[in-house]
Amino acid sequence: xxxxxxxxxxxxxxxxxxxxxxxxxxxxxxxxxxxxxxxxxxxxxxxxxxxxxxxxxxxxxxxxxxxxxxxxxxxxxxxxxxxxxxxxxxxxxxxxxxxxxxxxxxxxxxxxxxxxxxxxxxxxxxxxxxxxxxxxxxxxxxxxxxxxxxxxxxxxxxxxxxxxxxxxxxxxxxxxxxxxxxxxxxxxxxxxxxxxxxxxxxxxxxxxxxxxxxxxxxxxxxxxxxxxxxxxxxxxxxxxxxxxxxxxxxxxxxxxxxxxxxxxxxxxxxxxxxxxxxxxxxxxxxxxxxxxxxxxxxxxxxxxxxxxxxxxxxxxxxxxxxxxxxxxxxxxxxxxxxxxxxxxxxxxxxxxxxx
Amino acid sequence: xxxxxxxxxxxxxxxxxxxxxxxxxxxxxxxxxxxxxxxxxxxxxxxxxxxxxxxxxxxxxxxxxxxxxxxxxxxxxxxxxxxxxxxxxxxxxxxxxxxxxxxxxxxxxxxxxxxxxxxxxxxxxxxxxxxxxxxxxxxxxxxxxxxxxxxxxxxxxxxxxxxxxxxxxxxxxxxxxxxxxxxxxxxxxxxxxxxxxxxxxxxxxxxxxxxxxxxxxxxxxxxxxxxxxxxxxxxxxxxxxxxxxxxxxxxxxxxxxxxxxxxxxxxxxxxxxxxxxxxxxxxxxxxxxxxxxxxxxxxxxxxxxxxxxxxxxxxxxxxxxxxxxxxxxxxxxxxxxxxxxxxxxxxxxxxxxxxxxxxxxxxxxxxxxxxxxxxxxxxxxxxxxxxxxxxxxxxxxxxxxxxxx
Numbered sequence: 227x228x229x230x231x232x233x234x235x236x237x238x239x240x241x242x243x244x245x246x247x248x249x250x251x252x253x254x255x256x257x258x259x260x261x262x263x264x265x266x267x268x269x270x271x272x273x274x275x276x277x278x279x280x281x282x283x284x285x286x287x288x289x290x291x292x293x294x295x296x297x298x299x300x301x302x303x304x305x306x307x308x309x310x311x312x313x314x315x316x317x318x319x320x321x322x323x324x325x326x327x328x329x330x331x332x333x334x335x336x337x338x339x340x341x342x343x344x345x346x347x348x349x350x351x352x353x354x355x356x357x358x359x360x361x362x363x364x365x366x367x368x369x370x371x372x373x374x375x376x377x378x379x380x381x382x383x384x385x386x387x388x389x390x391x392x393x394x395x396x397x398x399x400x401x402x403x404x405x406x407x408x409x410x411x412x413x414x415x416x417x418x419x420x421x422x423x424x425x426x427x428x429x430x431x432x433x434x435x436x437x438x439x440x441x442x443x444x445x446x447x448x449x450x451x452x453x454x455x456x457x458x459x460x461x462x463x464x465x466x467x468x469x470x471x472x473x474x475x476x477x478x479x480x481x482x483x484x485x486x487x488x489x490x491x492x493x494x495x496x497x498x499x500x501x502x503x504x505x506x507x508x509x510x511x512x513x514x515x516x517x518x519x520x521x522x523x524x525x526x527x528x529x530x531x532x533x534x535x536x537x538x539x540x541x542x543x544x545x546x547x548x549x550x551x552x553x554x555x556x557x558x559x560x561x562x563x564x565x566x567x568x569x570x571x572x573x574x575x576x577x578x579x580x581x
Numbered sequence: 582x583x584x585x586x587x588x589x590x591x592x593x594x595x596x597x598x599x600x601x602x603x604x605x606x607x608x609x610x611x612x613x614x615x616x617x618x619x620x621x622x623x624x625x626x627x628x629x630x631x632x633x634x635x636x637x638x639x640x641x642x643x644x645x646x647x648x649x650x651x652x653x654x655x656x657x658x659x660x661x662x663x664x665x666x667x668x669x670x671x672x673x674x675x676x677x678x679x680x681x682x683x684x685x686x687x688x689x690x691x692x693x694x695x696x697x698x699x700x701x702x703x704x705x706x707x708x709x710x711x712x713x714x715x716x717x718x719x720x721x722x723x724x725x726x727x728x729x730x731x732x733x734x735x736x737x738x739x740x741x742x743x744x745x746x747x748x749x750x751x752x753x754x755x756x757x758x759x760x761x762x763x764x765x766x767x768x769x770x771x772x773x774x775x776x777x778x779x780x781x782x783x784x785x786x787x788x789x790x791x792x793x794x795x796x797x798x799x800x801x802x803x804x805x806x807x808x809x810x811x812x813x814x815x816x817x818x819x820x821x822x823x824x825x826x827x828x829x830x831x832x833x834x835x836x837x838x839x840x841x842x843x844x845x846x847x848x849x850x851x852x853x854x855x856x857x858x859x860x861x862x863x864x865x866x867x868x869x870x871x872x873x874x875x876x877x878x879x880x881x882x883x884x885x886x887x888x889x890x891x892x893x894x895x896x897x898x899x900x901x902x903x904x905x906x907x908x909x910x911x912x913x914x915x916x917x918x919x920x921x922x923x924x925x926x927x928x929x930x931x932x933x934x935x936x937x938x939x940x941x942x943x944x945x946x947x948x949x950x951x952x953x954x955x956x957x958x959x960x961x962x963x964x965x966x967x968x969x970x971x972x973x974x975x976x977x978x979x980x981x982x983x984x985x986x
Binding site for chain 2: 227228229463466467473474475477478479480482483484486487488490491494495496497498499501502520523524569572573575576577579580581
């Protein structure tokens, strides 16, 4: 755990308490059964809005708290522990894009509404099933954006899209020229194909802004993955202390102890890598791209390991829908693929390091 | 927020100390030794010191700055953490290195300061601080490796002294050591509670040392035999039966120094692997290492190293703040060992046959060193608590898993 100041500690404790008491995994299970069109429980999102969380990376002059990315990460980690469904990560990354590239008028128009939670925003970057920011065909002619975006997180409810086009990043608001087609995926969260047909768009920046915004979105996803991995591990550790076979707690078998010790080791490295990326963003360091690729590769590998082992070490019960392990592995695979999997980021890391 | 910038912030009251250090180094560090750090080879074996080296060792020993945190009363520097950081920074700036080292500094000294009586501290600590006495560790035995508490070397009570009989092994530097701190059994009726912490003179009659040849061709370890060695009772540290407590405390000092102890620099010394690979393997038309499988393994290793460096930094910051001891420290030994070994394996793979040279012509000095480094590195996951023992510690102490019944 990074060293936190008092405000950050309070923030983390507040969200942890809310997550454990008001939004445990059973809340996610209920949301899945109710299947709201948004892909999350609007009442829960409203509560997060009252807590000021959608404004965490937004400056105070625009209604936010300007706590920054490490703080956003603390929140997403706590929500991720219990798989809370919310558009917080997507909304924050889109808000950052507006903040980094938007005109004063655009900021004044959208950031306060985003900070209050009234408007959900998201990024629409990829056009195929595999993350590839180099493969973008969406184009803009005379301020009208056209193209099709695949698997847009929170695409079902977003009122503002930050869209990657060939020549850079654009903001599209409202429904004019926008068609959403839900894509029901294993994680029961919101993903949609979004088609823009001559949708009015305002430019935020060129392709370098696109890359910077994707890095921030990726770091946010890593924080959710950290919380998931932590909880999947703790749930498994608790289970091994409960389950008795051969007259012994499973927790007493050395073969299992060493697998748990190995996972704990990887989790500690994951935490350092993820917090390192979030801190790099807050510090405005020049190697944010490397720090993010390191975090996403390590986070993907570690969550993959922990979510697989969660099922294996639980045995048959881990395979049942009544148990939570399935929720973790399904969400894990979606987040692994989002913004580039481990292989993508290893390739990028090598390139950034000149080999 | 309280992260790196705060650590790096200059603190005004330290400016005077910084000036003092700078002046003292200018007056005492021989320019001829700049960048020629022999501290490691001094640790590994007896070295004929040049006049400049001897003068530097004497100066640092007199000043106490080789053991900057130890009390002045026992020949240490008496410096606080902030001053030590300034000292390290100024030494690095001047290209100076610490000529005082060895097991006395890393392990035995801190332990004796905690558990020794006044006479013992007066006798041994200043000599360590001056680099005058070389200590070795008498812990492992042929049947007490990971199960260290099974030590059988027996110290029989003979009135005002003990008579010690038994065999120690993996005695690092035993052939060059002046003295030995050892775990010996004073009571055969109980396992942990029968162990005592005893100081032996390696030149005493009945002490015999035989170097062990290792796969790396080096012999840094010895077998040490004690046959009716007479040891005065004043050489008992703590009480009889307190040896396990003292001995494990000492191992904490050992583990923190083996895992890098917050200084990742030695682990990451040398060329980045990607650069080494390009030197030996060239590059493809996109400027990449041509062997794509090797290239990806290099990335995995470099990422592992970087995540470890971030973890060392995080643990240091957590320890500095009031969050209590960091759970992350429990993984340091294993991850440090893994990275050291992966790095060596990757290096010799990159070099091909050139990475497997043993001696003589046809190889660069770096290549010959690499072979030995690779082989020696296999010890890292064994000594100081093997990877398996560390995993036991993590699972039991951190994760609360229980012993098999």
